[in-house]
Amino acid sequence: MQKTILLQKLSGIQTIESVRDILHVSKPMAIYYIHRLRKNGYVKTRRQSNNHRVYSISIDNKLGGKSYFDIINMYSPIKISTSVTYQIYGKEPGLEEALSYAIKTRSLRTILASLALFKKISNWTRLYNLAKENHIERQVGALYDLSKKIMKVRRMTKRFRNYSLSQKKYRFEYVIPGLKSRDFVDIEKAWKVYLPFNKADLDGFL
Amino acid sequence: MITIDQQQRLLFNVARRLKEKITAYAVGGTAMMFLGFKDATLDIDIVFENEKDRNTFKEAIKSLGYLEMNAIKVYGVKRNTPEMFTLDEERFDLFVIEVIDFIFSPTMRKRAEQIHQFGDKLILKIADPHDIILMKCATDRLKDKDDARKIINLTKINWDIIVEEAREQIYLGKERAAFDLGYFLEDLIKMDLDIPQQMLDKLFDIVEKQAKSKKSKSHSEEK
Numbered sequence: 326m327q328k329t330i331l332l333q334k335l336s337g338i339q340t341i342e343s344v345r346d347i348l349h350v351s352k353p354m355a356i357y358y359i360h361r362l363r364k365n366g367y368v369k370t371r372r373q374s375n376n377h378r379v380y381s382i383s384i385d386n387k388l389g390g391k392s393y394f395d396i397i398n399m400y401s402p403i404k405i406s407t408s409v410t411y412q413i414y415g416k417e418p419g420l421e422e423a424l425s426y427a428i429k430t431r432s433l434r435t436i437l438a439s440l441a442l443f444k445k446i447s448n449w450t451r452l453y454n455l456a457k458e459n460h461i462e463r464q465v466g467a468l469y470d471l472s473k474k475i476m477k478v479r480r481m482t483k484r485f486r487n488y489s490l491s492q493k494k495y496r497f498e499y500v501i502p503g504l505k506s507r508d509f510v511d512i513e514k515a516w517k518v519y520l521p522f523n524k525a526d527l528d529g530f531l
Numbered sequence: 532m533i534t535i536d537q538q539q540r541l542l543f544n545v546a547r548r549l550k551e552k553i554t555a556y557a558v559g560g561t562a563m564m565f566l567g568f569k570d571a572t573l574d575i576d577i578v579f580e581n582e583k584d585r586n587t588f589k590e591a592i593k594s595l596g597y598l599e600m601n602a603i604k605v606y607g608v609k610r611n612t613p614e615m616f617t618l619d620e621e622r623f624d625l626f627v628i629e630v631i632d633f634i635f636s637p638t639m640r641k642r643a644e645q646i647h648q649f650g651d652k653l654i655l656k657i658a659d660p661h662d663i664i665l666m667k668c669a670t671d672r673l674k675d676k677d678d679a680r681k682i683i684n685l686t687k688i689n690w691d692i693i694v695e696e697a698r699e700q701i702y703l704g705k706e707r708a709a710f711d712l713g714y715f716l717e718d719l720i721k722m723d724l725d726i727p728q729q730m731l732d733k734l735f736d737i738v739e740k741q742a743k744s745k746k747s748k749s750h751s752e753e754k
Contacts, residue, residue: 332567333685384567387535390647410645410657415543 331358332367332384339380390414394435396423401441403529405434420445421452428461428468431501433521436468440530443469443478449485462489464500467516471509475530491517532571533621535564541575541621546649548591553584554654556635556643558666559624560678562658565647568681573674574622576613577655578635585614585627592616592623631669632711634703635662638696661692665700668715676718683724690730697734701741709737 326348334347335358344355359380362368366387371379390412398404400420411426420442427439446452456462466489472478495517499505504521506513513519533541538561556579557565560572579585595618602612602624612631613624628635635658642659649655658666660682667675682688693712700708713734716726 329568329570329681330685336567384565388539388565388647411648412646413648414539415546415650 326358328361328365331362332382335359335362335382336384337382339382340377344380385410385412388412388414391418393418393423393426396420397427397435397438397442400445401438403434403438403441405438407435419448419451421448421455424452424465425455425459425461428464428500429459433501433504436500437522437526437529440468440472440527441476443472444476445479447479449482453485453488456489463491463495463498463516463518466490467512467518467520468500470512470515471520471522471527474509475527491515532573533575534571537621538564538572538575542653542655543649544595545588545591546651546653548594549587549650549652550590551587552652552654553579553587554656555579555584555588556640556656556658557647558626558630558635558658558663562663563678563682565645565655565657566660568660568685569678574615574624576624576626576630578626578628578630578658580628580640582627585625588625589614589616597621597623630666632705632707633666633669633700634705635666636696636699636703638699642692660686661688662696664688665693665696665712668712676715676722679715679719680722680724683719683726690727694730694733694737698737701737706741709734709741713738 335344339347339359341352341355341359344350344359345352348355348358350358359368359382362382363370367382367384369381369386371381373379392411392413394405394407394409394411396418409430424439424442424446427435427442430436452465453462456465466481466486469478469481497513497517497519499519499521501521504519506520506523508524509520509522555577557576558578559574559576560569561575561577563569564572577588579588593616597616597618600615600617600622602615613626616623616625626635639658639662640656642662643656644659645657647655647657664679664682667679697709697712713731716731716734720726
């Protein structure tokens with residue numbers, strides 16, 4: 326069987342059993358096909374708690390690079406599995422970029438998981454510049470204050486807060502359109518940003 | 532031929548030499564490599580949103596030693612041929628929005644969801660498989676038919692997307708889009724590919740309507 330056909334048929338998370346089912350082959354043949362793909366760099370192997378092997382088969386494994394989701398998953402207790410591909414090559418994506426990307430996705434779970442990045446972010450100038458570029462300064466500020474309520478975070482610089490804190494002329498904005506918080510109204514008022522989370526949503530961090 | 536590893540290294544080298552941040556779209560064989568349909572390609576096909584981005588990219592590849600070549604040698608006498616640059620066996624085909632007989636439309640750009648960023652300056656979005664098939668019918672080469680066959684065999688194709696895009700192309704002024712696509716797909720059927728007859732009927736309907744409206748227009752002009 327051709328390598329590209331194998332790759333397309335087996336792309337995703339697989340076990341020996343699932344490979345056998347998909348290709349209708351015996352166990353030794355399934356092992357051989359995985360071996361062929363591994364030799365070409367398409368396979369990453371993990372082990373389950375029962376010591377069974379789980380194969381992650383993807384073209385991305387060969388291409389290398391890192392995604393913002395890898396960074397978020399590295400630091401967050403809430404893990405994200407996504408079909409979105411945003412691979413970065415030739416540089417290590419920063420935490421600040423990952424946070425700004427997460428907010429821009431407007432995905433509830435991605436933003437929730439990315440709150441953990443505030444524990445590690447130290448380059449506030451970089452974060453401010455990125456936030457300003459993407460017009461999300463207030464969203465970053467509000468999410469920071471929210472994170473501060475549930476976990477130990479690095480201190481935000483006064484300059485960041487002063488530059489981005491809400492002014493009278495600002496209108497309320499959403500982090501995720503249509504979603505408001507019942508439990509963090511004080512933060513919402515301070516930053517003039519509607520937060521998409523309630524207390525119960527943040528259980529994963531406690 | 533350029534392999535995946537060579538392509539990665541090359542694009543990273545280009546990104547390092549770019550003077551400005553640019554976003555471009557990978558189409559053709561390059562996109563197929565990023566999507567795992569192919570191991571190697573003859574050329575790196577890239578579509579830019581504007582001439583300025585193409586010039587920035589051109590400067591970067593020229594500084595790597597690439598030399599301009601004549602597009603007629605590869606594409607024949609066609610409109611909207613790319614600017615081509617070559618070094619040894621590697622070749623860049625650089626388009627701006629128009630890819631031979633097709634426009635890289637806003638809907639195509641929206642469908643290009645996979646993003647690959649090289650360094651800080653080169654963001655490459657990968658064309659959707661449906662759009663790769665469409666653009667393959669713009670060129671009349673056997674290898675393009677082979678590529679389209681590979682994609683159709685290996686992925687689930689939503690034929691409605693392809694018909695809708697053909698309509699969009701006509702709306703954008705590419706009147707031959709439905710006709711060329713139908714012709715291309717008929718060739719693929721001859722290669723034993725399973726393409727639904729309904730889809731061909733829809734394309735034929737579009738072409739028929741186009742012909743009728745042209746006829747009535749010419750009649751009214753004569754009167």
